Amino acid sequence: MAQKLVPDAKQGLNKFKNEIASEMGVPFSEYNGNLTSSQCGSVGGEMVKRMVSQYEKGLK
Template identity: 75%
Template sequence: MSNNNNRTLVPEARRGLEKFKDEVAQELGIPFKEYNGNLSSRQCGSVGGEMVKRMVEEYEHRI
């Protein structure tokens, strides 16, 4: 049995998150759009890490 916690809490936000991921990947030079299974964990992780970094910065900027 698999316990997948990787889900979007607000389903309506999925499209925005995918767009954000594509933008970050493009800026980092990581070919997510043409993804064919050849990306390293480090490459994939760098996209996610950069997304979190930017979301935290945006939140901190608002408060």
């Protein structure tokens, strides 16, 4: 198995994912098999959008 470069990253990303899902009204939980791919994709897309925005702000 590959070594994790940032061990705490998974916990941080899960927290971030849950914050985004909550803001968007998507009911994420331990089991997300009842959600549509559109719901999951919208949360993932918003996460990427915000991460890119934060990175771009850091470049200025």
